[in-house]
Amino acid sequence: RGPVDTPMVSPDEDDAHFQVEQAADGTGIRSAFGSVMVTNTGLLSLSDSSGRFIMKSEPINPGAATVVLSTREGVLYGRGASPDDCISLTAKQSTPIVINRGTYSPYYYSTDGYGALGVVDQTNAQKLPLQYRTENGKVIWIWRGNFDMYLLPAETLRHGTEAYYRLIGAPRVPPLYAFGFMASRWGWEGRQYIEDVVSQFRRDRYPIDGIICDFEWFTNESDYAYTPAGKPFYQDFGYNPATFNQPAEQLSKFKSMNIRVGGIRKPRLGNTGLLDQARASGWILKTSEPAGSWPPDYAGSYAKERCLDFANPSVRNWYAQNLAHFVQDGMSFWWNDEGETDYFTFHWWNVAQIQALRSVSSTRRFYSLNRAWSPGMAKLGATVWTGDINPTWEDLAKTPGMMLNWVLGGAPYVASDIGGFTGDTNAQLLTRWMQVGVFMPTMRVHSTFVAKPHWPWLWGPEAGNAMRMALELRYRLPPY
Numbered sequence: 001r002g003p004v005d006t007p008m009v010s011p012d013e014d015d016a017h018f019q020v021e022q023a024a025d026g027t028g029i030r031s032a033f034g035s036v037m038v039t040n041t042g043l044l045s046l047s048d049s050s051g052r053f054i055m056k057s058e059p060i061n062p063g064a065a066t067v068v069l070s071t072r073e074g075v076l077y078g079r080g081a082s083p084d085d086c087i088s089l090t091a092k093q094s095t096p097i098v099i100n101r102g103t104y105s106p107y108y109y110s111t112d113g114y115g116a117l118g119v120v121d122q123t124n125a126q127k128l129p130l131q132y133r134t135e136n137g138k139v140i141w142i143w144r145g146n147f148d149m150y151l152l153p154a155e156t157l158r159h160g161t162e163a164y165y166r167l168i169g170a171p172r173v174p175p176l177y178a179f180g181f182m183a184s185r186w187g188w189e190g191r192q193y194i195e196d197v198v199s200q201f202r203r204d205r206y207p208i209d210g211i212i213c214d215f216e217w218f219t220n221e222s223d224y225a226y227t228p229a230g231k232p233f234y235q236d237f238g239y240n241p242a243t244f245n246q247p248a249e250q251l252s253k254f255k256s257m258n259i260r261v262g263g264i265r266k267p268r269l270g271n272t273g274l275l276d277q278a279r280a281s282g283w284i285l286k287t288s289e290p291a292g293s294w295p296p297d298y299a300g301s302y303a304k305e306r307c308l309d310f311a312n313p314s315v316r317n318w319y320a321q322n323l324a325h326f327v328q329d330g331m332s333f334w335w336n337d338e339g340e341t342d343y344f345t346f347h348w349w350n351v352a353q354i355q356a357l358r359s360v361s362s363t364r365r366f367y368s369l370n371r372a373w374s375p376g377m378a379k380l381g382a383t384v385w386t387g388d389i390n391p392t393w394e395d396l397a398k399t400p401g402m403m404l405n406w407v408l409g410g411a412p413y414v415a416s417d418i419g420g421f422t423g424d425t426n427a428q429l430l431t432r433w434m435q436v437g438v439f440m441p442t443m444r445v446h447s448t449f450v451a452k453p454h455w456p457w458l459w460g461p462e463a464g465n466a467m468r469m470a471l472e473l474r475y476r477l478p479p480y
Contacts, residue, residue: 197453267310377411
């Protein structure tokens with residue numbers, strides 16, 4: 001068979017030149033990066049470009065779904081992370097999954113001197129049916145279905161990470177405004193409120209480049225309690241007149257103020273008529289969205305029989321056609337939430353959004369912010385945030401580790417809900433979090449509708465001045 005078709009592998013470079021090597025006891029290939037040999041008994045060995053031995057496998061049984069690799073006490077990096085293990089950069093195992101506040105990758109870099117990415121030809125809802133673990137001085141991979149392994153000889157973690165990103169696709173640099181500061185909120189109360197907040201950021205000299213709106217920008221109620229039938233009045237591709245009654249005019253005005261506007265998207269439908277159309281076309285996933293955050297609450301899953309199957313090209317074409325008018329009106333980017341319906345939902349969802357953008361502009365840079373990720377998404381221009389975190393010092397302390405683990409695992413541009421999302425924060429915590437956010441790839445505040453917004457002027461003059469200083473520092477960093 002040929003290689004497993006996977007969205008995780010999409011190098012921008014041509015295949016490297018290699019030569020086949022024959023030996024008395026096996027066959028292999030050699031390239032400028034290193035060599036791999038497989039003996040007649042199924043033993044695989046990997047060497048670097050100088051011929052230095054890196055690792056070998058136990059004899060591989062073509063009928064077994066297991067590979068056992070040797071290690072010289074190599075330390076593993078790049079698994080991804082959740083709140084359970086984000087304070088450590090080293091890995092003992094990984095079971096690939098996408099979930100609110102946790103993403104794990106089928107990849108590692110070993111200090112033995114190589115990286116390894118495993119791919120399979122199927123998913124199991126939010127998971128991939130493969131995993132690796134270290135045990136008794138060995139690295140053990142197990143899987144279901146067709147399996148490929150990509151081996152990347154590399155002497156250091158830096159070189160291994162560079163080789164990994166060359167394999168999965170070089171990250172696209174976000175537009176310049178995405179390196180500034182963005183203000184997000186679930187609970188923008190109306191058009192006047194949005195305009196007042198933006199004006200106060202400018203008037204009080206708090207640097208800002210973007211705002212992000214939740215449900216309230218496109219519909220008048222959330223769909224969490226909806227049955228599979230949906231509701232006939234729900235708008236999946238419209239505007240809420242309370243917030244955007246003149247969308248093109250409003251978006252143009254914000255852009256003239258150097259403010260870009262992003263809107264939340266959900267990977268599902270709520271309108272009864274659109275749901276009927278999607279079901280008749282076979283476009284609905286059998287899976288739904290797990291409730292809660294980490295660990296996932298499968299028993300409380302919601303949006304059942306309403307989630308789109310973006311792996312289907314027909315779904316992407318239809319979705320792009322319905323999304324394009326927002327781009328024409330002036331929406332700048334998308335905030336993609338609750339796409340943990342399949343391991344690759346976020347990937348294919350972004351592909352559909354790129355189609356919508358390209359139907360309007362052939363040159364505009366694509367940008368999105370996503371709650372989870374799979375390796376290879378960054379090549380699309382898709383960035384991530386660390387999910388629905390709590391307004392606690394514990395979650396602030398875990399944020400740098402989560403960011404670094406995700407960067408090593410395949411998501412180089414990471415944000416967090418500065419101040420915490422799930423409830424009320426306080427002035428000191430918000431200020432410290434803003435100061436940490438200065439040095440994150442993406443800097444963005446966010447809060448739920450029952451909490452005080454994380455606008456700096458609401459937290460007293462001392463905190464407000466400290467946050468202004470943090471923002472001013474942020475805006476001195478993009479050139480570097």
